[in-house]
Amino acid sequence: AEQAIPKCSVNAASAGWFGPFDAPKDFVFEHDEVEVKAIHGQSRTVRISSLEQLSDEGRTLNLWLRQVELVVPS
Secondary structure: OOOOHHOOOHHHHHOEEEHHHOOOEEOOOOEEEEEEEEEEEEOOOOOOOOOHOOOOOEEEEEEEEEEOOOOOOO
16 A cells, blocks of 8 residues: 555555455556565566456556565564
8 A cells, every 4th residue: 555655545545455355456446456466585576376467457457566575583
């Protein structure tokens, strides 16, 4: 949502979030759909788990990548 909010309002970003409902896309807006993937800093590929994640339903399809790192507390 933190990347969606600058593009639209907080309410629109929240309303567009379908991630927890096993939807093909994480966000669906009026003109855009967004799939969000978390990747490790060393990753060079992204795994698309289904054809539905690539279907565009007539909207612009966006892929947002978030880099994550595992940190072991000392």
